[in-house]
Amino acid sequence: MNEPTFFEAVSQTPLLQRALGAGALAGVSCAVLSPLVVLRRMAFVGDGMAHAAFGGIGLALFLLPNAQYDDLSVQFVTIAFCVALGVAVGVVSRKATDSKIAEDSAIGIAFSVSMALGALLIALRQRRGAHYVPPMDYYLFGSLLNIGTPELVMLAGIAVSVLVVMILFHKELMFYTFDARLAEVSGLNVGLFHYLFMSLLVLTVVISSRVVGIILVSASLVLPGVIALQVCRRLSSAMAVSALAGVCSFELGMYASYVMQVHPGSAIVLIQFALLLIASVAGMIGKRRAA
Numbered sequence: 418m419n420e421p422t423f424f425e426a427v428s429q430t431p432l433l434q435r436a437l438g439a440g441a442l443a444g445v446s447c448a449v450l451s452p453l454v455v456l457r458r459m460a461f462v463g464d465g466m467a468h469a470a471f472g473g474i475g476l477a478l479f480l481l482p483n484a485q486y487d488d489l490s491v492q493f494v495t496i497a498f499c500v501a502l503g504v505a506v507g508v509v510s511r512k513a514t515d516s517k518i519a520e521d522s523a524i525g526i527a528f529s530v531s532m533a534l535g536a537l538l539i540a541l542r543q544r545r546g547a548h549y550v551p552p553m554d555y556y557l558f559g560s561l562l563n564i565g566t567p568e569l570v571m572l573a574g575i576a577v578s579v580l581v582v583m584i585l586f587h588k589e590l591m592f593y594t595f596d597a598r599l600a601e602v603s604g605l606n607v608g609l610f611h612y613l614f615m616s617l618l619v620l621t622v623v624i625s626s627r628v629v630g631i632i633l634v635s636a637s638l639v640l641p642g643v644i645a646l647q648v649c650r651r652l653s654s655a656m657a658v659s660a661l662a663g664v665c666s667f668e669l670g671m672y673a674s675y676v677m678q679v680h681p682g683s684a685i686v687l688i689q690f691a692l693l694l695i696a697s698v699a700g701m702i703g704k705r706r707a708a
Contacts, residue, residue, distance in 0.1 A: 423672050423675045423676060426675065432562060432563075432564075433562075433671075433675075435564045435565070435566070435569055436561050436562055436564055436671060436681070437668060437671055438569055439561065439564040439568065439569055439572050440561060440664075440667030440668060440670070440671055440681075440685075441664050441667060441668065442569070442572035442573055442575075442576045443572055443576075443624075443625040443629065443637070443663075443667065444637070444641075444660070444663030444664040444665075444666065444667040444668075445576050445579075445580070445660050445663060445664060446572070446575050446576045446579050446621045446624070446625060447621055447625055447634070447637040447638050447641065447663055448637070448641035448642070448656075448659040448660045448661075448662060448663025448664070449579050449580065449583055449656050449659065449660050449663075450579060450614075450617060450618060450621060450638065450642075451637075451638055451639060451640070451641040451642030451643075451645070451659045451663070452642040452645055452646060452652060452655040452656055452659050453590065453594050453614065453642070454618070454638050454639065454642055455639060455642035455643055455646060456594050456595070456642075456646075456652075457594055457614075459618070460635070460638070460639045461524060461525075462524060462615075462618070463618060463622060463634075463635050463638040463639065464635035464638075465524050465525070465527070465528035466499060466502075466503060466528070466618065466619055466622045466623075467622050467626055467631045467632070467634045467635050468528045468529070468531065468532045468631060469498075469499050469502050469503075469527070469528050469531040469532070470495060470499055470622060470623045470626045470631055471531065471532050471535035471536070471556055471557075471631050472498065472502075472530075472531030472532060472533075472534045472535035472538075473494065473495035473496070473497075473498035473499050473502075473531075473535070473623065474486070474491065474495050474535060474539070474556060475534060475535030475536065475537070475538035475539045475542070476494060476495075476498055476534070476535070476538055477490070477491040477492075477493075477494035477495050477498070478491060478538065478539060478542045478550060479538040479539075479541060479542050480494065481494065482542070482545065485550075486550065486551050486555070487563075487565060487567075487568075489567050492567075492568075492571065492624075492627075495623055496619075496620065496623050496624075499619045499622070499623045500616060500619050500620070502527060502528075502531065502619075503615050503616065503618070503619035504612065504615070504616075505527065535556075536553075539553075539556075556630065556631055557630050557631050557632045558629075558630040558632060558633065558680060558682050558683075559626070559627070559629045559630030559631075559633065559634075559681070559682045560627070560630075561629065561671070561681040561682065562681065564627075568624075568627055571624050572624055572625070572627075575620050575621055575624050575625075578617070578620070579617055579621060582613065582617060583656065586610065586613075587653065589605060589610055590610060590614065591652050592605055593605065593607055593610045593611070593614070594652070597611075618638075621638075622634055622638070625637065629681075629682045629685060629686075630682050632682075633682040633683070633685070633686050636686045636689060637663065637666075637685070637686075637689070640662075640666075640686070640689040640690065640692075640693055641659040641660070641662040641663040641666070641689065642655070642659050643693055643696075644658070644659065644662045644689070644692050644693050644696045645657075645658035645659035645662065645696075647693070647696040647697050647699070647700040648696050648699055648700050648703065662689070662692050662696075663689075665688075665692075666685050666688045666689045666692060667685055669684075669685075669688050670682075670684040670685030670686075670687075670688050671684075671685075673688065
């Protein structure tokens with residue numbers, strides 16, 4: 418009996434349907450924020466926050482001995498932990514000039530300690546053996562093919578939240594992104610938008626890490642934005658192109674994963690890198706023609 422094609426499998430398998438939907442939602446959420454992350458030079462913050470999610474998961478599993486990894490209670494504790502850590506990072510990044518510890522050092526310390534804490538607490542939880550706790554690679558590289566309806570709803574919620582904020586406060590965020598000091602002098606409440614952006618970044622990273630994993634989610638916050646900025650001059654168009662690149666890479670990654678029998682997260686990131694190479698060549702050609 419011949420193995421069904423990818424499209425036949427999608428039409429017959431709700432699991433694959435949820436995976437494609439989750440990939441599209443995670444791709445939009447990460448990619449819309451990606452140009453801002455790149456322009457604000459916050460790629461390290463996004464990467465560190467993904468590692469901090471590991472600490473949040475470990476804390477949730479340790480504090481909730483009867484809960485399993487897929488339970489919503491674990492997700493909520495993880496989000497609360499990362500939001501608190503994100504606010505702390507936001508305070509450090511806002512007041513870095515008044516601190517004896519450099520901003521990047523403070524962020525590196527916080528996130529490395531969080532990663533170590535997560536590993537310790539998960540190991541302690543695994544010793545109890547009362548409930549199933551996934552192996553480490555489950556957290557690090559994601560579980561796109563095991564997405565349930567609750568996770569899909571959470572991804573939809575964060576995707577809608579990101580899009581609504583970007584639409585309502587597009588001008589303010591653009592001003593904050595390109596010149597925060599001038600925006601503050603002009604009367605814009607830069608602190609409010611700084612923490613708003615950090616909160617969106619934290620929520621997106623925590624929830625999307627459930628899809629592509631802690632290690633690979635940082636690429637989804639950086640590569641689509643770099644791709645878009647290679648071919649776009651306006652921030653609004655860069656966000657649109659970044660979102661398109663994010664969604665296409667997730668869906669093509671799922672297709673490659675099914676056809677080649679490889680991990681979806683790895684395929685997604687490699688496709689994003691291939692799109693970056695194409696965008697770089699297209700950008701160089703466009704500059705030469707303009708010259």
